[in-house]
Amino acid sequence: MALENAVVTADAAHTQHANGLWLREQGAHYIAVVKGNHPGLLKRLRKLPWADIALDHKDRTRGRGRLEVRHLKTAAFRHLDYPGARQALRVMRWRKDLTSNKITIERLYFVTSLPPGAASGARIAAWIRGHWKIENQLHHVRDTTFAEDASTIRAGRLPRVMATLRNLAISVCRQDDRTNIAAATRHHTRHPGRPMATLRWT
Template identity: 80%
Template sequence: MPAVSSSPIPPGLKQLARTLCPQPLPDAVCLARFLAGLPDPRDRRGRRFPLVAMVTAAAAGVLAGARSLTAIAEWINDAPRWVSMALGFAIDPFTKTVTVSHPTTVMRLLTRLDGDALDTAISAFLQARSTGRGPTKARWRAVAVDGKQLRGSRAAGGKAVWLLAAMDHAGTVLGQRQIEAKSNETPAFAPLLQDLGLKNTVITADAAHTQHANGWWLREQGAHYIAVVKGNHPGLLKQVRTLPWADIALDHKDRTRGWGRLEVRHLKTVTFRHLSYPGARQALRVVRWRKDLTSGNTTIERLYFVTSLPPGAVSGTQIADWIRGHWKIENQLHHVRDTTFAEGASKIRVGSLPRVMASLRNLAISVFRQDDHTNIAAACRYTARDPQRPLTALGIT
């Protein structure tokens, strides 16, 4: 029987053996660094656990599929020792164990967090994380703006919390604002977008945001818009609707089949100098034929838009893609929060908690989209199977 070598272990392997957790990647964008500037709402005497560790742990729990505060707390308490240390929880000098926060402590902190500061930190992290991920940087960036009501929540005056979000058409949430209880989405439009760097950005939104003030502001920021024209601007709608569309050449057409229906869409664009909307250079008309393959019924819809994009700046195909792509914010963000994360059934009502939970869900969905996951529920299950995966996604290990 051969003798077993007794040569000493190389120093490098000794160091590896003493490592308690995986080492952070040197080029990773770490969420904790962006959360470091969050104001701590707790009294100094009550700060037993680091704020960044608790918020990062909550974010990791949501990436692992946690739908509620209880599920987040369970994930934090079940995490291995090295995960707790990587998140920033300290070792107790007497027991040599890693102590993590109680579920009530997590709830109290998240309830009192500054929602604007948290969304700003998350937005900065996601934009830094997305830098350089694409093969080439596109000339234009399309950003959709849309609101969502958190049905089970309650704000001041007993009304449900209403959030306005901005998401690029690739699926990354760039910002979020809470609408004041006695207001609407319009005053929050500019504050939502003002820190995003809007040069070479095309903003898409629903008809509620087709406001002259928004049009002027976007052009001042160097951004362009594709604005829906409906009955809230009767004069502009009449002006656009009565253009000689029959004499205008077709700019783009497409045909799609799915979800039990057949759709055919035609786009026409026309240059018009005297549109009564700030900076408008072109009018657009989309005609959509939709046939239900079950009943055989066909519906025809005509939609009108104005845009500040000058003629020839982009193709008709690109404009049509942006018009359709606007609804990704509804289908790929708001709908996913309701189905995968059960946001529509949530009864969270205390303080900033409804908004904070929505922000953490935005973070998880955006990270998964950036990592090319198309099924967010499957991505959550995949992440939950290994406690290192949410940390890696957040740039911690």
């Protein structure tokens, strides 16, 4: 896959120095989330004077019984202890459950190799939301519906093979206009002909 000038988003498990260095060597940029598995970097990002930094982007969405407001701020760096990092990002998310009126606030921190001015705040926010969408629609479903994290398959290439099969099952259900993957899975297990019909093999 050609990666030159691509922007790759990564969750905390993939926020590794070797990965950042490899992407930059391929001519790609990254937006990588920083969480507790990188305590030193996370501590440094948290200590930035975010209150004094101007807001780059704000958006507001409503759906699935909740209201969500997101603020994005960016801070440029001369040097950050991550390969090719040029900016730090902070996303604040306010979520209000419209049934219970409960409000939750979350702060997320990122590093990116994108230099200041290379992309608008709106564009960066869209890339981050796109990553969360993949997390919610794929990885979360693999864990909750297919119990991937509880799998005892650990050896060799088998975990990758099983992940690919789970991705295939989820993708087939979504192409069949199924939004509830758990319900779609139950539907298909009740009769051996249903998966064949969905795959149009009959």
